[in-house]
Amino acid sequence: MSRMVTQIISTMETQVSNGPSGTSLPNGPVISTNGATDDSKTNLIVNYLPQNMTQEEFKSLFGSIGEIESCKLVRDKITGIHDASAGQSLGYGFVNYVDPNDADKAINTLNGLKLQTKTIKVSYARPSSASIRDANLYVSGLPKTMTQKDMEQLFSQYGRIITSRILVDQVTAGISRGVGFIRFDKRNEAEEAIKGLNGQKPLGAAEPITVKFANNPSQKTGQALLTQLYQTAARRYTGPLHHQTQRFSLIPPFGKGPDPNNSTKPISPSLLPRFSPITIDSMTSLAGVNLTGPTGAGWCIFVYNLSPEADESVLWQLFGPFGAVTNVKVIRDFTTNKCKGFGFVTMTNYDEAAMAIASLNGYRLGDRVLQVSFKTSKQHKA
């Protein structure tokens, strides 16, 4: 891997995958003795995907690593009753590669990639089974001094922990709210943890903790769903979250809110003008209907002065934080396979593309200064 790419990736969080620890097998599908295909070394689960990432963007990102046998962005069935591909993204997906080496490469290069406000996680998918479902626990009443590590230590006696999290205060950024989540590998492990820890005081704690199965986040109220849609739409208009200073959290987007009791309540007009120009477009695209057309549509950006070692992951890393990226391409020399110094990035939304260009044009990457602009029909004449 090139020095430049190594530098970028070294900033990523280190995450231990859940996957098999054995060495890679020779290429091709592995057939087990019972005749079933063993995809444990090719099939990946990808978590913490940005809410507005589409199936096409998902496939494009992971397809940049190697040939994909199949992939799926998991979507909500309730918000997509009439069309499964139109449901709201659940923020995770699966990628099954043809070659186990590419699965390994995807973990090494894409795990920890920052896209918009998320840091994606790429790991081997465990074999699908009923025993691993509903194994997530909600814990409250934790001492404010308890760290994630402390919590894991407390729960690890009951089984293998897949993820853990302690929620922190948004404002003070870092102070524990005393609530968290623990996901076990198996549901029965979670059950045992409830039996053993619910109502118990951790060592030195003043109050007992509550441990119970977590609600499924897909079972949201209409209000919560609409609020989330609205926030996503508002974000599309105002740009990346770190540039956003205004929230539209509880104002329904159209005349009527989901709560019948409030349906006649007028919407504060002062909060609408900034948002309304793109309301229809954003809401429609959130429903899975892309007004700008099928894959390939969007705003094409020309990126000049990339190093010979540049690859697609660099472009994802640079542009992903600004919004929805549908495609990236590094132009390479046919014989040497080295980057010819330029590439292209396609972004769905004009505002996000403009923000990316404004921010990245003149950006210093290693010892090079990038030139970033909308692609013109006459390519790049200086």
Place this chain on the structure above:
DNA sequence: TGGAATT
């Protein structure tokens, strides 16, 4: 007392 982990 609340975050998108099994197709």
